[in-house]
Amino acid sequence: MSQADGWQRLHPLTPVVRAGRVVPAFILLLIVGHSSGDDHATSEFFYLGVIALSLVLGVVSWLVTRWRLDAATLVIESGLLRRSSRRLPLARLQAVDVVEPLLARVFGLAELRIRLAGSSRVDGRLAYLDEPTAVRLRERLLVGQQHAEPEVEPPENALLATVQLSRLVGAVFLSGTWAFPVAVVLGLTIFYPGHTEAIIGSSTAFLFYIALGLWRRVSTDYGFSVAHTDDGLRIRSGLLQTVTETIPRARIQSIRRIEPLLWRPLGWCRLEISVASGQKSSGGRDQSRRLTKALLPVGSRTESDELLRAVLGTDLPVLERPPRRAFVRSPLRCLFLECGVNDDYALAVTGRICRRTCYVPLSKAQSVRRVQGPIERLLGLSSVMVDVAGRHGGASMLFRGIDDAGELFGTLVRRSRAARLRVGEAPGALGRSGDETPGGPTA
């Protein structure tokens, strides 16, 4: 494991940080134990023992973990009993995140997460490196992506958007997930005035959980900022644990603008970005999913328009509405339905209660479909979909007039082919690692 052949270790303080994660819980337990007047000595020894054990295990795991960066691959080896050696080809790299939990920040450490195409979770994880090393390594990893960037026209580290705390709190408050349970508890206290204490008592844990959820949303998106860098988009957020994601612009598969019902009167919306490392929509790790997706957790219409223009780099297509008769097929959706195509992007608006706008770079279109159900046939309507990598989230141009849809279909097929070819011929493009050039020579 000499440094000579390029192998490197994680930071020596790693075991401390890892073991340190359980300390707060133990302190809490100790306090509870003290206040209930149990036999202190045994429980303290027990907790100390567990902490010592996790330290020892952490040291062992640190001893057997090493990593190396070659020209084209990052190799991570770990495990004592089950050795595992991971090779991460940089050509397939989609995004790099630097995560700094509170305790790691105290020691100046950071975790590096690397996401590749076509997987459902984080592929490579280096926890912990000291922060300068992590940042340097991120730069070296992303250098391979440089070709994929268009001629860099934005100034370095240009800040694109930030989110004010007041607006973030307002947005979380207006998201309304807390309203129903709180209303139930309030209703119960009003209808059974004699049992207030019992009701509050029994729902404390529940309300605490909801409050925790709200707090988490605020703390995750606290101090949110998006910036342009040489490596791509840099998205940074977090109160206690800060996360810095870097997404090369050529890796953007689609961008969605979401306008929930309660936000619309205020003109707020949320922007989400999707890359090809497909996060599963199911599964309880909502937190990490949200972390990986927001391009702007909440923002005004103008802010998001500006951000979109900066990220996409071109003017947006002109929107067209479907014919009036689409109302018969879907009265609610009809309020929102719109779509448009230009040389680089397809754009579709759908949604019944929550308005969703999907921007798809045509060079990322995986396939184009046209679907016509029986009711649509009766009405002379037809839908066209542009699919993008992942489980969902393509642009659905629903319920267009039949001739219109045919034309749209032809246009989409033709233009996505053109966009693909353009990208393939872009100077410096690696054959397999395709890219696209918003705002590049074509703009």
Next chain:
Amino acid sequence: MNAQSLPGLEDVSWQRPSDRLWRLRVTEVASVAVPIGLLGGVAALVAGGLVVAGAVFGGVVVAAAFVLLMLRNRYKAWSYCERDDDLVVSRGVMFRRLSVVPYGRMQFVDVTAGPFERTFHLVTLRMHTAAAASDARIPGLEVEVATQLRDRLATLGEAMAAGL
């Protein structure tokens, strides 16, 4: 609304699944309808007499005929064509679908054959992309045709591969 009337698709040569696909569909329906008809008929004969048995049997026959009619239309609706740089698949009667999948977007090709398909020497070919929504599925291809198509697709996919 025909796929053939769309711009860019007027003068391409459409290919269709094998004729044996229809026989396969008939066999599939028969393998379900015949036992049900017979068992139900016999049970009704024992329980309710000749008239009931006739009604049950007739019901099963009508249902099978209806299903066969639908399947016949669907069988006729399948068609696909290989263009210079994409595969076009058109299918469906009630829900008409038309998919265009560029070869360069192909992740892998699946060739599968169920027990019925195997007895008719047919296979289903499916082209997968990184998008879960893309569907380019062609059922009822003769084994040789499917093998050739698969190899062609793999070669073209390799040649035109576009990254994510």
